[in-house]
Amino acid sequence: MAYYNSSIPTTGGPNDPQPPQLSPEQWAHAYRQFQYQLNPQLPTPPPPPHLPLPGPVIDPALQPSQDTSTDQRLDALEREVELLRAEKRTNPETPAGPSKKRRKKQQKPSLYILRHSTGLSKEQNRVRGQLMKKVKTEGMRLTGRTTEPDSEADDESDSPTTRTPHPVMSYNFAATVEDPINVKIFNRIADLIWTEQHDPKSATFSLAHADVLFTREDLVEFAKTNFRSWKTKWRGKNDPEVAQRQAKAAQKDRQDLRKKELKANRIKAVPEYKKKFKHDPICVLETDWMSDEISGPDTDDEDTKADHRRRLVKAARLGPLQQNDDVWEVVRPGFQSLEMSQTKDDLDKIVKEQRDNKPKRVRGRVTRISFGNTHDRLPAGTIYPFMLSQSWYDEHIEGNEELENEMKMYTKDPKGFGDS
DNA sequence: AACGCTAGCAGGAATGAATG
DNA sequence: CATTCATTCCTGCTAGCGTT
Numbered sequence A: 001m002a003y004y005n006s007s008i009p010t011t012g013g014p015n016d017p018q019p020p021q022l023s024p025e026q027w028a029h030a031y032r033q034f035q036y037q038l039n040p041q042l043p044t045p046p047p048p049p050h051l052p053l054p055g056p057v058i059d060p061a062l063q064p065s066q067d068t069s070t071d072q073r074l075d076a077l078e079r080e081v082e083l084l085r086a087e088k089r090t091n092p093e094t095p096a097g098p099s100k101k102r103r104k105k106q107q108k109p110s111l112y113i114l115r116h117s118t119g120l121s122k123e124q125n126r127v128r129g130q131l132m133k134k135v136k137t138e139g140m141r142l143t144g145r146t147t148e149p150d151s152e153a154d155d156e157s158d159s160p161t162t163r164t165p166h167p168v169m170s171y172n173f174a175a176t177v178e179d180p181i182n183v184k185i186f187n188r189i190a191d192l193i194w195t196e197q198h199d200p201k202s203a204t205f206s207l208a209h210a211d212v213l214f215t216r217e218d219l220v221e222f223a224k225t226n227f228r229s230w231k232t233k234w235r236g237k238n239d240p241e242v243a244q245r246q247a248k249a250a251q252k253d254r255q256d257l258r259k260k261e262l263k264a265n266r267i268k269a270v271p272e273y274k275k276k277f278k279h280d281p282i283c284v285l286e287t288d289w290m291s292d293e294i295s296g297p298d299t300d301d302e303d304t305k306a307d308h309r310r311r312l313v314k315a316a317r318l319g320p321l322q323q324n325d326d327v328w329e330v331v332r333p334g335f336q337s338l339e340m341s342q343t344k345d346d347l348d349k350i351v352k353e354q355r356d357n358k359p360k361r362v363r364g365r366v367t368r369i370s371f372g373n374t375h376d377r378l379p380a381g382t383i384y385p386f387m388l389s390q391s392w393y394d395e396h397i398e399g400n401e402e403l404e405n406e407m408k409m410y411t412k413d414p415k416g417f418g419d420s
Numbered sequence B: 001a002a003c004g005c006t007a008g009c010a011g012g013a014a015t016g017a018a019t020g
Numbered sequence C: 001c002a003t004t005c006a007t008t009c010c011t012g013c014t015a016g017c018g019t020t
Helices: A003-007 A024-038 A068-089 A100-111 A122-143 A180-197 A216-238 A240-268 A270-277 A302-316 A338-357 A390-396 A401-406
Strands: A292-294 A327-333 A367-375
Touching: A122 A180, A122 A216, A180 A216, A216 A240, A240 A270, A240 A292, A240 A338, A270 A338, A302 A327, A302 A367
Parallel strands: A327 A367
Antiparallel strands: A292 A327
């Protein structure tokens, strides 16, 4: 993607493409599915205790006609299994012996098939999503949850919201996922959906792909994940400290999002910029290096906040009807050199031109105001020499060994920047 | 290996304005 | 009025981290 990543060792930016790698779990999963392919009579991957061994293997050719893609997949799986075995052979810890023990060990990781999404096929992911949705729906029905989180947690005699008159079970959010009550609910959910969906021939079966396997443990795991997410919400409502933490996180999240949008807009202007300046500005467009766009100062002091807001409103020249509109202050990174900020300004100019040229069909954007303030956070990742403001470095970094080490910089500037 | 927590992300909802 | 589109923000899911 970004060309500078390829030539120079970086600290591993967020955009680095990762070569796909199979985890042990995925190996196990592949192996397991292979077993099933060989012996589809096994209706489901049985829970761990008893897994009849491959036993008399059925010639795949004898199986009911399969389309080529299935055949191909089977081939791939065969190869994977071969690799798996090879790996095993070279593993000194598992000497070949009476194989009962060995097998047990091997089965353990395959408790789950769809638990993690990485490495799953498209079909598997589809079914995975369907199952998670079912688990969630069932969980809501069972615990009497609506999409609206009910406000009162400790008040039993709540308002007459006519809810399902079902025998409602309630999660114990104060406890963990191991709490007996919670476990009971997980099992109930898992059993229900397992019964409904594990047999493709049954009338209740409604998954997109009948040949995708899953285990009951998968379902329990989905239910747990669900519970955890609900618990987080519950804690936010019941623990002021947690609420505060979450609010802060949400704010940071919003901030990061704005940076990302800023970057995306500027990226759209890159082709035009290249035409104009004959070099590539993409090196400047790292999310972290975009300006902050803040609604208010990071403080608890109400006066400071109110004052800040007043100044923003004034600078934005809001009309009488717009007094409550959003206004953001742009706070640029202090570390950046003139050349870097100029590059971004040039990009923004193009962005603006392009916006003005388009038929205006957009809602008004939030007004951005700059008071010329900067922040002094260190740049994330590795910057190029031309990006660094010498005076900022002298003032904030120079002499502080820890910070000096934290600043990472390439030795050479990209073409068209700095001296090059 | 499982747990709890969190940052980051994708997808989509909501919003507002111009257009047919 | 419905449609279309860009912008902004929210929700829920996931991976990754540190702990048990």
